[in-house]
Amino acid sequence: MNINRFPLRAGHAARAFINNSRGATIAERVDALNALSIQDAGRVLCGMPLDYAVNILDRPELRNAAQILALISAEDAARLLHGMSNDRVADVLLELDGETRARLFSSLDEPVRVAIQHLMGYPPRTAGGIMTTEFVSVPDSWTVAQTLDHVRQVERSRETVYAIYVLDEISHALMHVVTLRRLITGEPDASILTVAQKGAPVSADPLMKQEDVARLIRKHDLLALPVIDEHGQVLGIVTVDDVIDTMISDTTEAAQRFGGMEALGQPYMKIGFAGMIRKRAGWLAALFLGEMLTASAMQHFEGELEKAVVLTLFIPLIMSSGGNSGSQATSLIIRALALGELKLSDWWKVLFRELPTGIVLGAILGLVGFIRIIFWQSAGLYDYGPHWLMVAVTVFAALIGIVTFGSICGSMLPFVLQKLRLDPASASAPFVATLVDVTGLVIYFSVALLILSGTLL
Incomplete structure (x- = not known):
C-alpha cells in the first residue's frame, strides 16, 4: 500500500x-x-x-x-x-x-x-473492552502526604484521577478506594487508610457487560469503576465518560435499527451514496415483501369487500391503530430490557400486563370510531347504508381485537429475539407494524363476518 x-x-x-x-x-x-x-x-x-x-x-x-x-x-x-x-x-x-x-x-x-x-x-462492549489501564494506585502502608506527592508525579500520565486505589502491599489486591476530595482534606502524616471509603469497594469483572457497568456507576454515583481479576488485582478502571461514549454509540445504532434499517456505523454525512442504499435497501425490501401479505389477505376477503364496500373505508384506520399499539409496546419493552428493568423470565408478567392494557386501549379507540360513525351518519356527512349501526359495532369490536393483538405482539417480540440471542432493537417499528397490518386485516374481516353475516355479508 x-x-x-x-x-x-x-x-x-x-x-x-x-x-x-x-x-x-x-x-x-x-x-x-x-x-x-x-x-x-x-x-x-x-x-x-x-x-x-x-x-x-x-x-x-x-x-x-x-x-x-x-x-x-x-x-x-x-x-x-x-x-x-x-x-x-x-x-x-x-x-x-x-x-x-x-x-x-x-x-x-x-x-x-x-x-x-x-x-x-477483551470482547467489545465489556468492562475490559472499555476500561483504561491508566489509574493511580498506592500501597496501604503509605501516608496521605506520600500519596499526594505520588499523584503530583503521575497525574500527567494518567487519563484521570477521580480516585486513588489502595492496594495490599503484598498481594496487590484492591483493598480500599480514596476519593481525591478526601485525600486533600486528610492529615499529611496520617495513614492513607484514614481517608479511605468504608466497606468493600464496588468493582466489576472484565467480562461484565457495559450495560451492567453503567448501572453500577449510576447506582453508586461513581466517576470511575475499578475492574479486577479473580485475585482482586486491579486491571483498569472504567470512567463515566467512557461509558457515556460507548452508550451513545450503541444508542445511535439501536435507534437506526429500530427505524427499520441496518446501523450506518458512520455519521450520516460521511457515508457514501452506495453505502446508504446498501444499508437501507435490504430492510425496505423485506418490509415490502411483508406488506405483500396484506394484499394477499385482502384478496382472500375479496368477496366480502364486494358485498360491503363500506368496510374498506376503515382499513387504513384499522391497520394504523394496530401498528401504532405494537410499536408503542415494542419501544417500551426494548427500553426496559436495555435498562435492566425487565429480564427474559419476566415475559409472562409483561403478557398479563399488556393483555388488559391492549383491551382498554382498543376500547378507547373503538369508542372514538363508534362515535365518529354515529355522528357522520346523524349529521348527514356520509351515508354508511341501512346497517350503519352494525358497521359501527364491527369497527368497535375489531379495534379492541387488533389493538390488543398489536400490544401483545409488540411486547413479546423483543423477548423472542433476546431468547434467540438477537438484538431486541431488531424488532423495529416498521417490522412490528407490518406484522400487525397483516393479522389486523384478518381480525377485522373475521369480526365483520361474525357481526355482519346475514345483513351486509
Missing part, C-alpha cells in the same frame, strides 16, 4: 488552524477537524505541538483518527500514540487493517505494547 506520509511538524495550515481557533474549546476544534478531509486534518494535526495533537487525538469524537495515524511515519505516530491513553490507542488500532496495525503496534515501547494487547484481547 503506497502512503504519502507527511512530517509531524510541518504545515502553515496547522498554524492557521490554531490561530483561527484561538479561544475555542477542544470539542470545537475537534468539530472543525472533522469537517476537513483526512489529508487536511492530518496535516493540520501533525503541525501542532505534540501535547496539543495528543489531546485532540485522545477525543473519541475525532473521526478518522485511525486513518490519520496511518498517513504518518512510524516514528511520528509512535510519539503520538505514546501520549494517548491506552484505551483510546486500542480503539484506534482495532479500526486499522492488519498491515497498518502491525506497523504502528511495533513502533510502541514494550510496556505500552503489553498494555494495549491486553486491552485488545
